[in-house]
Amino acid sequence: MKTRAVRLYGKKDLRLEEFELPPIKDNEILAKVVCDSLCMSSYKAAIQGADHKRVPDNVAEHPVIIGHEFAGELIEIGSKWADQFKVGDKFSIQPALNYEDGPVGILSAPGYSYPYIGGDATYVIIPNEVMEKNCLLPYHGEGFYPASLAEPLSCVIGAMHANYHITPGSYVHKMEIVDGGRMAILAGVGPMGLAAINFVLHREDCKPSLLVVTDIDQVRLDRAASLYTVEFAASRGIDLRYINTSVMQNPVEELRALTNSEGYNDVFVFAPVRSVVEQADAILGFDGCLNFFAGPSDPKFSAMLNFYNVHYAYTHVAGTSGGNNEDMVEALDIMNKGLDPAGLVTHIGGLNAVPEATLRLPEIPGGKKLIYTHITMSLTAISDFAELGKTNEVFSELASICDKYKGLWNVEAEAFLLANANKLS
Structure with missing residues (x-):
């Protein structure tokens, strides 16, 4: 052959x-x-x-x-x-x-x-x-x-499952995003960001109540909003916002304001850009989990992290590279159900x-x-x-x-x- x-x-x-x-x-x-x-x-x-x-x-x-x-x-x-x-x-x-x-x-x-x-x-x-x-x-x-496209979708699914949060008063970590919580997807209208939005809007469990998607490219934001609409998100019980951070005077303050200054439970970073990573860290709420999804090409890539918040606000970082078998099966299953x-x-x-x-x-x-x-x-x-x-x-x-x-x-x-x-x- x-x-x-x-x-x-x-x-x-x-x-x-x-x-x-x-x-x-x-x-x-x-x-x-x-x-x-x-x-x-x-x-x-x-x-x-x-x-x-x-x-x-x-x-x-x-x-x-x-x-x-x-x-x-x-x-x-x-x-x-x-x-x-x-x-x-x-x-x-x-x-x-x-x-x-x-x-x-x-x-x-x-x-x-x-x-x-x-x-x-x-x-x-x-x-x-x-x-x-x-x-x-x-x-x-x-x-x-x-x-x-099941493989890239499985990567997003794996990232959602990899986030974790604390159980107050114990050392037990609860895996998954916060159900009914506040989620932000930064630099989120590239291919993988779109996959994440699509999955969040279609999954039956562990959905955020607020989903904020940011980028600095208005054309790409508009395309995302036309594909995964605010109206459809609302029908799924999700308050979806598409935001261009390039026109904000103070993106951190304005993004936190959308959460009544409480910050976000789950923040996903979809571009290996230092300023985006540091913005993600700055908008985390108590017990907030930052998922660094975007794999950098530079092995020395780094960014500043607020360790005061790590200690006193229990913020933490997760990272994933690909999904596992269960994530692939879930991706294929959710597509069979309409995604x-x-x-x-x-x-x-x-x-x-x-x-x-x-x-x-x-x-x-x-x-x-x-x-x-x-x-x-x-x-x-x-x-x-x-x-x-x-x-x-x-x-x-x-x-x-x-x-x-x-x-x-x-x-x-x-x-x-x-x-x-x-x-x-």
């Missing part, structure tokens, strides 16, 4: 290549990848090469396939797993295996560490440890892109677009870049479909379909693209 894949050889060295996959072993599964969502974590791996904690030291001689937010269908099952999986099953994968026998030990993960599995490929071999760790997850919903992650997606492309797009990811505006691995297509903003449609019937129809869904990507558009991709050029 031949595959086409984007492989990492070293720092900023990504190559789209075709090569032969070996026959699968009895404990492996051959799968067709349909789509992969590009992630900033892949950008970090691409610029750091072998210095990245999940990339093998010998990557120059034994390249790895990148991409870890992917979905597809199973096409050949090794005998060991024949009773548990069947040909044609749709799947998503939890990449954070924490598997001690992988290529780089306990940090091994598909999309970082393996020569034959990663999201930016047409076909992959799923190794035994993925199934052993219950990280090959079935997807029963429509289309494929929701399953691809559509399409609001994260702003660009669509083919496998040919991956090397450049990955290396330029911080420079490309918008949200998630969704790649369909079996097509050739330049990375294209959904908002540009209509203009391109003046000279190409496929883009014209895609624009028309997306217009029916508030300009968002959707299962109907996905199916049309996959059926008509040969007419793009």
